[in-house]
Amino acid sequence: MISKSKIKSITSLKQKKYREKHGLFVGEGPKVISELKQEGLEIHSFFSVNEEEFINENHFHVTQAELQKISFLKTANTSVAVFKMPEVKPVNNKGLTIVLDAVRDPGNLGTIIRLCDWFGVKQLICSTDTTDCYNPKVVQATMGSLARVAIHYVDIENYLKASSLPIYGAFMDGENVYRQKLQQDAIIVMGNEANGVSESIEKLITEKIAIPQFGNQRTESLNVATATAILLSEVRRFTEM
């Protein structure tokens, strides 16, 4: 059995303000939950339709219908876990860092977090108007990567002003990325889906780079997640030559 007040408090976590207020977020299904646990994230409460998973006072055995009431998925999986948000580590000024300037789409953010994890980028710095990484869609898409990449929400203008690393940004009129030797200790700034990098941030870019277009001139610009994939690959390829 699951009380109405518990249902209400869990479903409230769909909203960022309640996630922040309580320092909690939701992960669903055995794969996502076990990956986040494996990365050391602490479980606040756990709900499963499988009785064998009922192992302590914060674990609740529920029916599929009850699970559906607390699930954010159209069709609930077999379990839902409420996790405590991990403590945010201090910002690191070494290595490769991705900075997101107002990326809004949870699918794009999720893809970029997984790309950071793949390419060994340990730190992702997001403007405060970038979509929240504990948004349920992002959690389900990123799985363990969410816990392996340190994600910070900060005033990116101040962050960039204080940095002495090369700051790369993708711009149509930038230098051809294939003719550059990109640095491993650097910052790459990626902009908003519709408007790109904002003006105040553009001024702080030290090296504008471009991914050349090979097709029709009428083509839409590359999606922010695929552009991030290509730029990360371009940085890392130099370590493999």
Added chain:
Amino acid sequence: MISKSKIKSITSLKQKKYREKHGLFVGEGPKVISELKQEGLEIHSFFSVNEEEFINENHFHVTQAELQKISFLKTANTSVAVFKMPEVKPVNNKGLTIVLDAVRDPGNLGTIIRLCDWFGVKQLICSTDTTDCYNPKVVQATMGSLARVAIHYVDIENYLKASSLPIYGAFMDGENVYRQKLQQDAIIVMGNEANGVSESIEKLITEKIAIPQFGNQRTESLNVATATAILLSEVRRFTEM
């Protein structure tokens, strides 16, 4: 006014079998519709809330409530167009071709079509169990790219058997892609989201390549669309050096 039977026949186009039966598909909103028209696609019928767009017998002025009835979007835009599917051009055996082996997610297919357009890949060959490119989600995501890339649904095993081009495929145990010089006249095979390239197709790959992983070993593999982005960039970068 829009009749019930018209509403029914348009909404039936959400399903692939009716799209194929009638050779029609739906695009929504001024941007998508004008891009597809600009690429030469023929409009079968057009529905708009703006009276000024009412210009011939196949153009209908409708209310926002009527438009919502025929729209596949949660919130209808200002117009819906039913397009005739373009004639499929003959398969070309030159240049760079992407082959998809059972890619199921419309978002991934949409991203790959836009990537083909960006990187000047004129031909995309899909296995018959790859998601349909006239799926409404794909149409809205790809816009004009859908009409600029020739998309074929064929028996890819036969297609690959008949080809004499190098056939690249991404595999965990492949050769490091950064140490290869990839050919411009070639085929790149990308596999299903969960299972990768199927066994019968794997046998036909002439060069297995891998995108190295730089992060934690527990990381999920790259998403098929981001892997496609990186491989296309790797092929094209050689023309720019």
